[in-house]
Amino acid sequence: MFPSRRTSLAKLMRGALYLTLTLSSLLMLLPFYWTVSTSFKLEQFVFANPPQWWPDPITLQNYIYVFTRIPFPRYLFNSVFVAVVATGAHVFFDTLAGYAFSKLRFPGRDAIFFAMLLALMIPFQVNLIPLYRIMAWFRWLDHYQALIIPNITGIFGIFLMRQFINSIPDELLDAARIDGCNELNVFLRVVFPLTLPGIATLVIFTFMDIWNAFLWPRLVLSSARMFTLPLGLAQLQARNTSTWGQIMAGTVLTALPMILIFLVMQRQFIAGMTEGAVKQ
Amino acid sequence: MIHHRSPLRRRLRQYGIGYAFVAVPVLAGVIFLLIPMITTLGWSFTRFNGLQPPQFVGIDNYARLFTHDRIFIKALWNTFRFTILGMLIGPTLGLLTALMLNQKVRFQAFYRTAYFLPVMTSLVVVATIWRMIYNKHGLLNLALGALGLEPIRWLSDPHWALFSIVIASVWQGFGFETVIFLAALQGIPATLYEAAALDGANVWQRFWHVTLPALRPVILFIYIIGIIGSFQVFDQVFVMTSGGPANSTITLVYYLYSKFMDLRLGYASAIAYVLFGILMVFSYLQWRFFTETD
Numbered sequence: 259m260f261p262s263r264r265t266s267l268a269k270l271m272r273g274a275l276y277l278t279l280t281l282s283s284l285l286m287l288l289p290f291y292w293t294v295s296t297s298f299k300l301e302q303f304v305f306a307n308p309p310q311w312w313p314d315p316i317t318l319q320n321y322i323y324v325f326t327r328i329p330f331p332r333y334l335f336n337s338v339f340v341a342v343v344a345t346g347a348h349v350f351f352d353t354l355a356g357y358a359f360s361k362l363r364f365p366g367r368d369a370i371f372f373a374m375l376l377a378l379m380i381p382f383q384v385n386l387i388p389l390y391r392i393m394a395w396f397r398w399l400d401h402y403q404a405l406i407i408p409n410i411t412g413i414f415g416i417f418l419m420r421q422f423i424n425s426i427p428d429e430l431l432d433a434a435r436i437d438g439c440n441e442l443n444v445f446l447r448v449v450f451p452l453t454l455p456g457i458a459t460l461v462i463f464t465f466m467d468i469w470n471a472f473l474w475p476r477l478v479l480s481s482a483r484m485f486t487l488p489l490g491l492a493q494l495q496a497r498n499t500s501t502w503g504q505i506m507a508g509t510v511l512t513a514l515p516m517i518l519i520f521l522v523m524q525r526q527f528i529a530g531m532t533e534g535a536v537k538q
Numbered sequence: 539m540i541h542h543r544s545p546l547r548r549r550l551r552q553y554g555i556g557y558a559f560v561a562v563p564v565l566a567g568v569i570f571l572l573i574p575m576i577t578t579l580g581w582s583f584t585r586f587n588g589l590q591p592p593q594f595v596g597i598d599n600y601a602r603l604f605t606h607d608r609i610f611i612k613a614l615w616n617t618f619r620f621t622i623l624g625m626l627i628g629p630t631l632g633l634l635t636a637l638m639l640n641q642k643v644r645f646q647a648f649y650r651t652a653y654f655l656p657v658m659t660s661l662v663v664v665a666t667i668w669r670m671i672y673n674k675h676g677l678l679n680l681a682l683g684a685l686g687l688e689p690i691r692w693l694s695d696p697h698w699a700l701f702s703i704v705i706a707s708v709w710q711g712f713g714f715e716t717v718i719f720l721a722a723l724q725g726i727p728a729t730l731y732e733a734a735a736l737d738g739a740n741v742w743q744r745f746w747h748v749t750l751p752a753l754r755p756v757i758l759f760i761y762i763i764g765i766i767g768s769f770q771v772f773d774q775v776f777v778m779t780s781g782g783p784a785n786s787t788i789t790l791v792y793y794l795y796s797k798f799m800d801l802r803l804g805y806a807s808a809i810a811y812v813l814f815g816i817l818m819v820f821s822y823l824q825w826r827f828f829t830e831t832d
Contacts, residue, residue, distance in 0.1 A: 279638055283652035289667045289709070290655065292677060296670065305675035307683075354559045363549075364556030370564060375829060377571050379821035381770060383791055384810045387581065387803050388574035391588070408570045411563045417828065441555045470660035472773045473795070488662035492777055495666060502670055513663045520658040524651065527658075531714065532721035 293513075297321070297506035304502045320507035324494070328504075330511055332483055333490035338515075340405045340486060341468045347410035348464045349457055355411070356419025357449050361431060362441070371420075374413045386477070393478055404478040405486070409468055415460050422456030423449060459530035462523070469516055487512040582807035592804060599808035610809070612785050613793040616700055620789060621768035623704045624711075629760050631708065632715025633753075639716070640723040650720070653713035661710065665777035668706035669693065672778075693779055696786035703774050703787055711767075715760050722756040723749070762824045769817055 296304055297320050298313040324330045358364075359371045389408065390399075398404040426449060434444045450457075472488045479485055485493065491512045494500050520527055582599055584592035603610045635653060639646055656664060671677045672692035679689035692702040726749065734744045772791040775781055781788035781796070790813050797806035 275638055275641060275643065279643060279649050282635070283649045286652045286656065286709070286713075288677075289671060292671070293667050304670075305673065307675070307680060309677060309680055351562050355563045358556045358559035362552055362556035362559065364553040367556060367560075370560060374563070374567060375825065377567060378828070379818070379825050380571060380575055381766070381814060381817050381821070383770060383794060384578055384814045385571060385574035386578075386794075386810065387798060387807055388577035389570060390798075392569065392574070408566070411566050413563075413567070416563055441552070466658070470662075472660070472662050472776070473791070476776075477798070488660050488773075491662050491666060495669070495777065502673075505666060506670065509663055509666050513659050516658050516660070517655065520655070521651075528650075528654070528717055528721075532718055 290513075293506050293509050296502060297510050299503055301501045301503050317503075320501070320503040321511075323504050324507045324511065328490070328494060328508070329482060329485075330487075330490060330508060333485050333487045334511065334515070336402075336484060337469060337486040340402060341465050343402075344406050344409040344468050345461055345464045347406070348412060348415050349460060351411035352415035352460060353419045353423075353450065353453060353457065354445065355416045356421075356453075357423050357445055359416065360420045360423040361426075361428065361449075374416065378413045378417070382474075386474075390477055399478050400480050400484055402484075405468075405471075405475055408474075409464075412464070415464060418460055418463075419453060419456055422453045426452050458523075458526045459533060462527055462530045465519075466516070487515075578807045578810055581804050582811050584804040584807075586804040586807075587801045588803050589801075595804070599805050600812070602805075603808055603812065609785055609788060610793060613788045613790050614812075616785075616787060617769055617771065617789045619700060620704060620707075620771055621765055623701065624707055624768050625761060625764055627704070628708045628712045628764060629715050629757070632712045632760070633719050635712070635716040636719030636723055637749075639720050650717065653716045655713070656710045657713045657717075659710065661707075661773035662777055664706055664710040665774045668702070668709070669778050672702055672706075694783050696784050699779055699783060699787045703771075703778055706778070707768075707771070707774055711764075715764075718756060718760060719753065722753055726752045758823075759827055762820050762827060765820050766817055766824060769813065769820075 295311065295313055298316045298318070299310060300313075300315065300317050300319075303310045303313070359367060393399050393404045393408075396403070398407065430448060431444055434448045439447060469486075470488065471486070472492070475486050475489050476492070479489060482490070482493065491505075491508050494505055494508045581592055583594060583596060585595050585598075586592035639649060643649070673679070674689065674691065676692075678692065682689055690698055693699050730748050730752070731744060734748050739747065770791050771789050772795065775787050775789055775792045776795075779787040781792050790809065794806050794809040794813070797803075797809060
């Protein structure tokens with residue numbers, strides 16, 4: 259009798275577990291669902307009571323509006339362009355520097371690396387004001403350069419790549435050198451392919467950072483044709499004339515690219531996120 | 539033909555390649571980090587509007603911040619409250635969720651995706667979505683109405699506004715903590731639990747004496763990262779409340795931003811250094827955490 263009571267209790271616990279997980283994950287998804295649903299609604303039904311869970315009638319007018327009257331396609335292009343160029347540059351420079359700090363010998367190497375690690379402690383806001391003035395001095399304000407150039411390399415990325423390259427045995431590099439590879443070829447043919455998993459992590463972090471950035475673009479960009487998606491979305495809400503349907507259509511367009519990338523690369527994302535934190 | 543190179547020349551060549559490979563990051567670090575950091579410190583002792591040359595005023599800016607500026611004290615206090623509330627709720631939810639997901643449940647991938655999806659979403663998007671949910675006639679007040687409760691002015695009542703921003707931020711971020719805790723839980727060797735079970739430890743004792751100690755470094759990591767991030771809260775405030783109502787949601791970085799927009803650059807620089815000073819301890823811990831992996 260006792261064991262059967264145990265198992266029924268265990269079953270009950272199991273049921274409660276699934277119920278909690280299912281309800282809470284649906285609750286997590288509800289704001290997304292509500293956003294998408296609202297983006298297809300006519301404005302008079304957005305705050306209908308009782309709520310209109312399924313848009314009736316379904317309208318595309320909000321999307322037509324943000325596509326034609328608000329330059330969302332342009333925002334999308336700006337976001338993609340800036341994020342792709344900056345991420346590409348990150349991969350190149352961070353990996354090169356990580357390789358140099360890991361495998362090449364030159365005077366001052368460890369001192370430079372140590373100084374860089376120290377600089378990791380500076381919060382971005384501390385540099386904000388002079389950085390803005392530097393951008394103005396270069397005449398980069400309201401240009402792609404202001405978003406891209408300060409973001410072509412990063413200390414965290416260099417640190418990450420150095421960690422990965424540390425695990426490549428020196429003998430492998432020496433063998434390539436004996437075969438006549440110069441340093442650039444050693445890097446391109448041996449190091450780069452072996453660091454690909456690390457590069458995946460680097461790409462994810464960098465891309466996400468730049469794609470979601472708000473404060474810095476908000477400061478250095480002033481004309482709508484230069485806006486990235488988050489800026490465009492904030493701007494859409496600052497207009498008194500915007501309706502909630504339009505704002506939600508803009509929200510869907512801003513969130514969708516990143517969510518799609520995530521769903522495709524989910525495993526790399528999660529692996530990348532947990533790598534730094536969980537040391538076995 | 540054998541090409542003979544002296545060891546010295548080869549060594550010098552490697553030096554050159556090394557310097558070339560780190561040149562861009564070093565240059566970027568000097569121009570975009572080192573020079574701005576020192577400049578901000580210098581400007582924090584000046585009155586400076588960006589047009590006329592800065593005027594040295596000693597520690598006036600800092601003195602005014604702490605003795606005469608009620609809004610700054612409010613911003614400081616709000617930032618602390620935002621951080622503490624968020625750090626109480628977020629990691630706790632994350633750990634609970636991870637513990638549930640770690641029970642060998644089916645559909646784990648689905649659940650994990652649901653919790654993690656907001657982490658991928660930009661804060662501007664999150665703030666926009668929640669602004670609609672927090673609307674006077676929004677989903678949340680409809681739910682309250684269905685329960686027979688009075689509607690709450692989530693973002694326009696000074697008593698609620700900051701807490702509302704915390705909730706939206708926790709929704710956005712705790713999936714990150716869930717995923718990290720889950721990975722750490724899965725890394726705890728089963729033999730530890732078996733040994734504890736042999737010793738007659740119950741569920742609670744096993745959690746207290748096996749799980750929690752094993753999670754210690756991860757908990758530390760989450761709190762350091764979380765505190766540093768929370769202290770820099772800006773996007774949500776900008777989109778949801780612009781610091782209002784009655785400065786009830788103004789935060790350090792938002793205040794810095796508004797002083798920047800007012801062209802009070804010396805004053806804004808002092809705010810930046812106060813933030814830097816507060817974060818120093820946590821940044822140092824974070825730094826230790828990263829360099830320990832070396």
